[in-house]
Amino acid sequence: MGAVPQLVSHNNHSADECELTILMPCLNEARTIGDCIRRAQGFLAASAITGEALIADNGSSDASCAIATRLGARVLHVGRRGYGSALLGGIRAAHGRHVIMGDADGSYDFGRIEEFVAKLRDGADLVMGNRFRGGIHPGDMPFLHRYLGNPVLSHLGRLFFNAPVGDFQCGLRGFNRSSIQWIDLQSPGMEFASEMVVKAALSGLQIAEVPTTLTPDGRGRPPHLRTWRDGWRHLRFLLIYCPRWLFLYPGLLMATPGIVLLLWLVAGSRRVLGVELDHARLHGKCPMCAARTNSRCLA
Ligand SMILES: Nc1nc2c(ncn2[C@@H]2O[C@H](COP(=O)(O)OP(=O)(O)OP(=O)(O)O)[C@@H](O)[C@H]2O)c(=O)[nH]1
Numbered sequence: 666m667g668a669v670p671q672l673v674s675h676n677n678h679s680a681d682e683c684e685l686t687i688l689m690p691c692l693n694e695a696r697t698i699g700d701c702i703r704r705a706q707g708f709l710a711a712s713a714i715t716g717e718a719l720i721a722d723n724g725s726s727d728a729s730c731a732i733a734t735r736l737g738a739r740v741l742h743v744g745r746r747g748y749g750s751a752l753l754g755g756i757r758a759a760h761g762r763h764v765i766m767g768d769a770d771g772s773y774d775f776g777r778i779e780e781f782v783a784k785l786r787d788g789a790d791l792v793m794g795n796r797f798r799g800g801i802h803p804g805d806m807p808f809l810h811r812y813l814g815n816p817v818l819s820h821l822g823r824l825f826f827n828a829p830v831g832d833f834q835c836g837l838r839g840f841n842r843s844s845i846q847w848i849d850l851q852s853p854g855m856e857f858a859s860e861m862v863v864k865a866a867l868s869g870l871q872i873a874e875v876p877t878t879l880t881p882d883g884r885g886r887p888p889h890l891r892t893w894r895d896g897w898r899h900l901r902f903l904l905i906y907c908p909r910w911l912f913l914y915p916g917l918l919m920a921t922p923g924i925v926l927l928l929w930l931v932a933g934s935r936r937v938l939g940v941e942l943d944h945a946r947l948h949g950k951c952p953m954c955a956a957r958t959n960s961r962c963l964a
């Protein structure tokens with residue numbers, strides 16, 4: 666599953682004593698990564714948690730990695746491209762028993778993640794942020810994502826998998842590292858976000874939610890997320906993992922009128938809009954076989 670990540674620099678504590686890894690996927694975030702790391706480190710210090718800030722990068726061409734290293738964060742270079750690949754590498758390399766992941770573009774405040782820690786300490790396997798409950802600053806989420814993409818995908822996710830999650834795509838989330846490794850995530854791209862929730866729900870992991878505020882990101886780059894391409898990948902993932910909704914229910918929906926019609930015709934032939942129907946033949950004005958009245962309908 667992709668190239669083995671290389672560790673570039675690291676903090677000086679062993680996996681045994683590290684409670685929390687704050688993991689940030691990063692692709693060209695030189696404008697914001699420094700502030701994100703400082704907030705994460707400030708949170709760890711203020712709450713006396715043994716932890717680390719870990720940056721998972723796979724292709725930044727700006728100064729992101731240099732800034733992170735200078736601030737004392739661990740920087741991981743993952744060989745395979747993509748958001749999911751970076752996070753998979755980061756999860757494998759994390760020292761923390763718990764991991765809280767979040768965007769490095771300044772969308773989330775790593776200084777205020779105490780509720781995530783509390784739920785993880787209480788035994789939750791996955792703690793999802795919910796931006797719709799926590800608040801979205803005006804203009805911080807594109808109109809289409811806010812009113813169509815995220816609500817529809819979240820609704821389908823709840824319907825298909827019965828997952829108690831109001832915001833399937835929230836980038837700020839915490840998890841128990843061994844639980845998440847156990848569900849064997851694979852997606853290299855943005856659909857990784859859906860895969861984590863879907864597999865957690867299907868595997869019966871304990872899922873909790875925390876209201877999360879989405880703040881203005883400070884990035885100067887165009888979005889990595891491509892609305893239609895990534896939206897489709899999320900939707901496709903949800904459908905592939907739910908054959909009931911992909912095959913069974915649409916199949917039943919299409920078969921039911923045919924079965925009802927057949928039962929209706931068992932008692933004898935019926936005339937509808939000038940077309941005589943029976944269960945073996947179509948008479949009269951059948952447009953498909955009018956020339957063959959009284960013969961078996963082959964249409
Ligand atoms: N390492 C790595 N990080 C990525 C990749 N794609 C996105 N990211 C990071 O993942 C986080 C979220 O990416 P964004 O492009 O902001 O996506 P988004 O927040 O879902 O969408 P927006 O609403 O456009 O901000 C940011 O910290 C990015 O730097 C990638 O291919 N590799």
Ligand SMILES: [Mg+2]
Pocket residue numbers: 768770772882
């Ligand atoms: Mg973003």
